[in-house]
Amino acid sequence: MAHMPKFAGIRRLGARIQEAKGAPRWILYVGIGIVVFFVILAIFAPLIAPYGFDQVTSDGVRFPKQAPPSSEHLFGTTVQSTDVLSRTIWGARTAIEVVVLSVIFSIAIGVPLGLFSGYVGGKLDRGLVLIMDALFAFPYLLLAIVVAFLLTDKLNDFFLSNLFGAGIVTAAVAITVVYIPQYFRVVRNHVISVREEPYVEAARALGAKRRTVIGRYIFYNVIQNVPALATLNAADAILTLAALGFLGYGIQPTEAAEWGYDISRAIDDVGAGIWWTGVFPGMAIVLLVTGFTLVGEGLNDVLNPLIRYRRIRKPKIPAEKVPAEQEASS
């Protein structure tokens, strides 16, 4: 792999996006815009958020309880007197951290497993497929809940926990378990389909080692599906994280702000007609998930050779009109 030009994959991806046109391009751009907005919120949360996520006093004065939106607290305050705007912004940091970790974990485990299983085949492959299919068939939320529950307080000494907090790592691992089968499936099936291609056969005939064949010839072919899958999974991961938070698993309330947890608290406010404690975190979830979904759909449209349009001028072929317009107007 040392002989590949630097960042070849990224360059190729960039070129594809440049070539995209029409709706896929706009879908992609709007999605990227939304995601970038949240990433900025996440990175600069300490600078952007007016208060800390669990801050209840400022200059020695306690914030009002369940105060409606005002100039002091743009999104109002919660029953614990925390500032909703600040919690929503800090929540972006939690969400992005968990998503990045879980996507990295599941790619790091799912992709190599799929490559190996697909290439080697045989009993190992069949066994892994059986296990992964069973995992896939299991209701994903149930799996995430049980894993998050079992891991609570178990990961305090894990090296990443010092960096991100144990709750964030717990949530990320719980989500990872759900997504590994998807990467495994996509990669493995793709490997199976390219394994017998002439160029792979040729590499093998030239005496390339198994590592080289998998790492160099198959890997680059198979990896193309991963970006679209990863962004779609990122969208899903936000929802799973929020669901875990809503049910009270994964991240502890003292550790970080989490949108799903905020909504679960807000449900108690409904009777009193208090809407601002839940609506803002909820909108944040909807927006970020939409952003990731649009990027994923856009990437799929741009990268998938079967459905992608390119900005290449179509050759004019004189032909009789296809009755397509007629169909549309009828």
Added chain:
Amino acid sequence: MSRKGSLRTYVLTRLVLAIPTVLILLTMVFLLMRVAPGNPIQVALGGHLSQQEIDRRSAEAGYDKPILTQYVEYLGDVFTGNLGTTLTDHRTVTSIIVENGSATLELTIAAMLVALVVGLTIGILAGRFRDTPIDLGGRLFGIVVYAAPVFFVGYLLQLLFGSTLGWLPTSGRVGPVTEYELDTTTHLYLIDSLISGNFNAFEDTVLHLILPAVTLGLLVSGVLIRLVRVNLMQTMRGDYVEAARARGVRERRVVLEHAFRNALIPVVTVAGLQFAILLGGAILTEQTFNWPGLGSELVRYLNERDYIAVQGIITVFALAVVLVSLMIDLINAFIDPRVRY
């Protein structure tokens, strides 16, 4: 390969194939529940009882045996339908499944109805009027329904219909009066109230059911819209649709009978995968609306660390998944002869 008797072969093969899936899922449940340190009795009751009492009960429940023996016993218990008794409130898991499972069943059936009505209507309209504002609206609706967490949708509905308008109850399965009055025979309150002729109870049940069912139904409808739209667009291009039009069949009939029927085949297939979404959504919806179903019981027992109850409920969920996917495959085999081996 449509030989005579192939449907029977398919059904038998599919049934046999379900066995390893069941075994793997059960093994997974067993392993998941045994990853936790300490035995279930220790975890649930430690601190409440003396250590001797805990040891005695652990031995009685067989937790001092080797893990393999426990595994075999667990499988045996599942196949004989004996899922144990909860540690914290001494209910049999079977009774949880009957009482709370019926609440979940009622909710999911109502939700599926909502999903079918909303999903098929919007999906057909969007697919039929492709690239028009109707289509765009339908697709946007699909995206928003997907992107909004089910509990947030439920929360918004509670705010609007429960708090602002005050039309519908937002919590529980029935009001206290009905709870007291209603005789539960089937544990499906809609049916129970009709059987006993208690129409006030029936009305109360319906009112309580509306918001949770709409919430969960909207979640599932998002997937349906997408599927129906794409499949309808594909089948509308088929030759037989053109042929039907050429014969002068009315457009309505062309869409609803010729195109839509064929568009439905892949939808049924994917409905099996949606079952996982439905179950996950049900857990969250139940929690949002205080609905006393299996999902909220699972969450409650998890918090009480009652592993027997948790293991029992998860086992039932796992079996339900296999059963539904089996049913879907069989239905498909009946509808579509190409599916059979």
